[in-house]
Amino acid sequence: MTAGTQGTHCGLVALIGRPNVGKTTLMNRMVGEKLAAITRKPHTTRNRILGIVTEGRSQTVLIDTPGIDPEPGRLVNQVLNRTAVQALVDADIVCFIVEAGRFEAGDGFILDAIRSAGRPAILVVNKVDRIPDKKALLPFLEARAQEHDYLAVVPLSAKTGGNLRGLVEELGRHLPEGPFLYDPEQLSDRPERFRAEEMIREALLERLGQEVPYSVAVRVEGWEDRPGITHIDALIVVERPSQKGIVIGKGGQMLKRIGQAARQQLEELLGRRIMLRLTVRVEAGWSQSNRALRELGIEEPR
Ligand SMILES: Nc1nc2c(ncn2[C@@H]2O[C@H](COP(=O)(O)OP(=O)(O)OP(=O)(O)O)[C@@H](O)[C@H]2O)c(=O)[nH]1
Ligand SMILES: [Mg+2]
Structure with a gap:
């Protein structure tokens, strides 16, 4: 026994927000490793992904979620919304993430969901690096603070790491007392296989035009560690x-x-040589089929 459980704090912190506001960037930054894909395109995240941060006697279990879309058209987007709302309900604390200077109808929709779930929330105002004159942000911060009884309103930049400390401190203040849920060494609940899928999907989304991204999914089918090299199909x-x-x-x-792009990222991430073989297959209508979504790991069995 090292730390024991007395006097430890641990809690589930859901990262909730519109698509593209920077939830995954924030999780990766807080954990200090690239756990999941980040792209300029909305609806990048398709699963509930845990990022675990253990510091001293406190453990923050971040839940990255798909961006909530007030008008989900396809089944895949309805499933993504459900995943996010479930994380919201499960959380001890909600980090509601918005973009600095922007509060849209979609954000209002999410604030309503937070209110109905009755979970305590911290408002994270992300991407402040885009606002050169920080004073210009004050009226925005005040307006947000008037709207809801947040535990705190924290402006930061997930990209540069600016004022990340502010969020860590607020979370530390509000995490419930309790034993650690995960081994202090563990950074995520996801295996390397999942991270490989994410890096391939990121490389795909970044290089494809508007028409294809939402129709693409990636599944690792083979993984073989050989001396000095890992073969991934x-x-x-x-x-x-x-x-x-x-x-x-x-x-x-x-x-x-x-x-090439995915292999490079993976080699960096996993710290070993990778041989990556990619195959492309057409599965008509997978984004509208519950069975296909399950097979692709998008709809998680509960
Ligand atoms: N300038 C700036 N850009 C950011 C910041 N945080 C994230 N971004 C960018 O915003 C885009 C979306 O970031 P993601 O982390 O994928 O956003 P997300 O909320 O996880 O998006 P979904 O998974 O699609 O819901 C990427 O191009 C990021 O580089 C920030 O603090 N400043
Ligand atoms: Mg994301």
Whole structure:
């Protein structure tokens, strides 16, 4: 026994917000490792992902969630919303993330959900690095503080790490007392296989135009650790033959570039040489099928 459980604090902290506000960037930054994909495109995150931060006698279990969309069209987006709302209900503390200077209808929708769940919330005003004159942000912060009885309102930049400390301190102040839920060494609940899928999907989303991203999913099908090198076989699933053509590109160039980018990230992340083989397959309508979503690891069995 090292620390014991007496006097320890531990809690589930859900990162909730509109698509693209920087939830995953914040989780990765707080954990200090790239656990999940970040892209400029909305709806990047498709799962509930835990990022675990243990400091001294306190453990913060961050729950990264898919961005909540007030008008989810396709089944896959309805499932993403459900995943996020469930995390909101499960959380001890909610970090409601918005962009500095922007509060849209979608943010209002989420604030209503936080109110109905009755969970205590910290408002995180992210991307303050984009506002050169910080004083200009004050009226925005005041307006937000008037709207709801937040535990705290914390402006920060997940990208640069500016005032991350402010959030860590507020969380430390409000985490409930209790034993650690995870081993202090553990950083995530997700295996390396999941991180490989995320890095491949990130490379894909960053390189594809608007038409394909939401129709793409990635599944690792083979993983073999050999001396000095790990062989990974991954399947890229799309919905239409035309999308398969785009992902592969002329003479296979696009797929090659995606593979190179993903391999590089993975080698850095896992600290060993990787041999990555990518295959593209058409599975018509997967984003509208419950069974396919489960098989692709998007709808999680509860
Ligand atoms: N300038 C700036 N950009 C940021 C900051 N945090 C995140 N971003 C950018 O915002 C975009 C979205 O970031 P993500 O972390 O993927 O956002 P998300 O909320 O997880 O998005 P979904 O998973 O789609 O819901 C990326 O291009 C990030 O680089 C920040 O503090 N400042
Ligand atoms: Mg995300």
